[in-house]
Amino acid sequence: MSKLGLITKGLLKENPTFVLVLGMCPTLATTTSAMNGLEMGLATMFVLILSNIVISLISPVVPDKVHIPVYIVVIATFVTVLQLLMQAFVPQVYETLGLFIPLIVVNCIVLGRAEAFASKNSVGDSALDGIGIGIGFTLTLMVIGIVREILGSGSVFGWKFIAGDGILAFVMAPGAFLVLGYLMVLFNKLAKR
Amino acid sequence: MAAVSNLKNMVLSLTLVCLVCSAVLGGVFAVTSAPIKAAEVAKTNASIARVLPAFDSEPVRESISVDGTDYAYYRVPGAGYAVISTVSGFGGPLSLMVGIQEDGMICNTVVLSHSETPGLGAKCQTDASFIDQFKGWDPASKRLAVTKDGGDVDAITASTITSRAYSAAIANAYSVYLIIAGNE
Amino acid sequence: MDKLTVSPSPHLHSKASTTSIMRDVVIALSPTILVSILFYGWSEILVLAVSSVSCVLLEWLIAKYLMKRPELFSGWSALVTGLLLAMNLPSSTPWWIVVVGAIVAIGIAKMSFGGLGQNIFNPAITARVFLLISFPVQMTNWSVPDGFIGGVDAVSGATPLGIIKEGLKAGQSISEVLSANGMDARMLLRDIGGSGGEISALALVAGFIYLLVRKVVKPWIPISIIATIAVISAIFSGIDPEHFTGPNFNIMTGGVLLGALFMATDYVTSPMSNWGGVIFGVGIGLIVMMIRYFGSYPEGMSFAILIMNCFVPLINRAFHQKKYGRA
Numbered sequence: 001m002s003k004l005g006l007i008t009k010g011l012l013k014e015n016p017t018f019v020l021v022l023g024m025c026p027t028l029a030t031t032t033s034a035m036n037g038l039e040m041g042l043a044t045m046f047v048l049i050l051s052n053i054v055i056s057l058i059s060p061v062v063p064d065k066v067h068i069p070v071y072i073v074v075i076a077t078f079v080t081v082l083q084l085l086m087q088a089f090v091p092q093v094y095e096t097l098g099l100f101i102p103l104i105v106v107n108c109i110v111l112g113r114a115e116a117f118a119s120k121n122s123v124g125d126s127a128l129d130g131i132g133i134g135i136g137f138t139l140t141l142m143v144i145g146i147v148r149e150i151l152g153s154g155s156v157f158g159w160k161f162i163a164g165d166g167i168l169a170f171v172m173a174p175g176a177f178l179v180l181g182y183l184m185v186l187f188n189k190l191a192k193r
Numbered sequence: 194m195a196a197v198s199n200l201k202n203m204v205l206s207l208t209l210v211c212l213v214c215s216a217v218l219g220g221v222f223a224v225t226s227a228p229i230k231a232a233e234v235a236k237t238n239a240s241i242a243r244v245l246p247a248f249d250s251e252p253v254r255e256s257i258s259v260d261g262t263d264y265a266y267y268r269v270p271g272a273g274y275a276v277i278s279t280v281s282g283f284g285g286p287l288s289l290m291v292g293i294q295e296d297g298m299i300c301n302t303v304v305l306s307h308s309e310t311p312g313l314g315a316k317c318q319t320d321a322s323f324i325d326q327f328k329g330w331d332p333a334s335k336r337l338a339v340t341k342d343g344g345d346v347d348a349i350t351a352s353t354i355t356s357r358a359y360s361a362a363i364a365n366a367y368s369v370y371l372i373i374a375g376n377e
Numbered sequence: 378m379d380k381l382t383v384s385p386s387p388h389l390h391s392k393a394s395t396t397s398i399m400r401d402v403v404i405a406l407s408p409t410i411l412v413s414i415l416f417y418g419w420s421e422i423l424v425l426a427v428s429s430v431s432c433v434l435l436e437w438l439i440a441k442y443l444m445k446r447p448e449l450f451s452g453w454s455a456l457v458t459g460l461l462l463a464m465n466l467p468s469s470t471p472w473w474i475v476v477v478g479a480i481v482a483i484g485i486a487k488m489s490f491g492g493l494g495q496n497i498f499n500p501a502i503t504a505r506v507f508l509l510i511s512f513p514v515q516m517t518n519w520s521v522p523d524g525f526i527g528g529v530d531a532v533s534g535a536t537p538l539g540i541i542k543e544g545l546k547a548g549q550s551i552s553e554v555l556s557a558n559g560m561d562a563r564m565l566l567r568d569i570g571g572s573g574g575e576i577s578a579l580a581l582v583a584g585f586i587y588l589l590v591r592k593v594v595k596p597w598i599p600i601s602i603i604a605t606i607a608v609i610s611a612i613f614s615g616i617d618p619e620h621f622t623g624p625n626f627n628i629m630t631g632g633v634l635l636g637a638l639f640m641a642t643d644y645v646t647s648p649m650s651n652w653g654g655v656i657f658g659v660g661i662g663l664i665v666m667m668i669r670y671f672g673s674y675p676e677g678m679s680f681a682i683l684i685m686n687c688f689v690p691l692i693n694r695a696f697h698q699k700k701y702g703r704a
Contacts (some may be wrong), residue, residue: 066198070206081221084221172510174507312512344557
């Protein structure tokens, strides 16, 4: 696969949310606004790229029977690093995303890419795969966030275009499921063309 | 591609990975612990600055037990007291920081955390006409209870329970203030 | 094809039979609609008109242009959804909220699943719950009856259930709540504010009897819902009448009658067999009383129906309808 293909497949063919349907927990929980979705996507991308690089480096020497624990320790380390960095330098962002930052450890996308891609490919390709999937995840979360913010709060990236509240269900859990479902339909219909 | 597992290399690789990871975490923690503390202090000070008039002294955190409940508060010399008061709201605990000036007037209030219903009780954080009525409130002459209960607080539309809890939190903070001020 | 296929109801023998059933439901609803118009006046007529027109129009548009299968347009059934939705809303609901409700009922709850007969959840109830969490202020400020037979100015107020809940949450007992609001227990049952369909028990029961006579519905679901509510509230209020409301109050207020008679009995979203219907009804009764006594919402009828809607496929598996040709 070409280098460019490694990056672009995360957007369409292997879109983590709409096609692989991985990482649903942060997708549903943190996309209450466009900004939250974007931040969550970027945080996941950070962990994804670094863990992909390290895992592709160490996978040849890791014994088969302990490879999952080793991968998880690596991923957990990067998540904790991210958590400390966010607490120190962007405390507001950390506060909004809160619990969902430590939960990146159990995000299926990260371990899934480690298992399915990074452990079998070169360091460079693994990094590109991390970037591609990361961008796909970030963009998807942002799009869901934009739709939910427009419908639920009547604003885009915090810029309000109606007075008062929107359709509040969309900033709550039911709206997350509805928007995800209908966007998935739309995505797959368009992707089939 | 992966090495064949035996006890020796499994123990060895796990130990090694854990050691390296701990070292990395230790390093990052050492670098970030000072900024994290600074960020926490800045956050508290920002809340205090919102509820009290401008001050140039360093707020001192203290705590006091009133009727079996522990209240944390910040003493800000020259400005007043910022009392943290938590009551039970409609959907769960409702935590406020209440700024009380040295003359006993309420300067401002800010919601620290809440779990009220979006669109109803959650407006206690955004509804300016509700929040602003407490600015410059004199608890000695105006009752901290919603008008429905014979007080002077105008409740948020359709959220009497949250408004009641908000008023009660301020009233609690004020009684804490009276004890602090009386002790001095 | 498998010869023993059990398909969920309604069994569409021909288009005419569904149409006639739905026409009967419209006739059965008409006394309730009439009473609600008498009580709430022009605002109720507006809600009814907007709701029915937008439901029918939306279903036609979605079937024809979005799904490109015009045969999915169900006509009378869409009208029934529209009328039931209107009966579930306060008469003071702004028209655009009613349209949002119609989009949820028809677009999300019905057509997304494949149209009439395929939907898991009752469309009108789904829309009501969606609107309740989306527009809590507009959806909980019920107008006090004011229409062609009242003549007073419109006042907004809480429902009796809401008043009691708020008082209990503040730690008052029921008699304290009543005296604080200047009413006695009988007034609580008489001066009920609510949605259009919640206003007259008599009209609802009359319509339901018509459906029974026409053999359109069976009585087991409503009977088991109301019996469960009666038993639970009798036990609780018998033990502690100051903190738990009694059977009369619980059956006559809120959406219990409308829900039990017209919403829970919806063909598509209720179990097929009689015993299945009893389980379904008991479940609804239990959930309603749990929400009313222990939940934070004052009313739980819509939530209860939606929750039990999820169990219908399971109930249908457990209680097969009697097969023909067996002893």
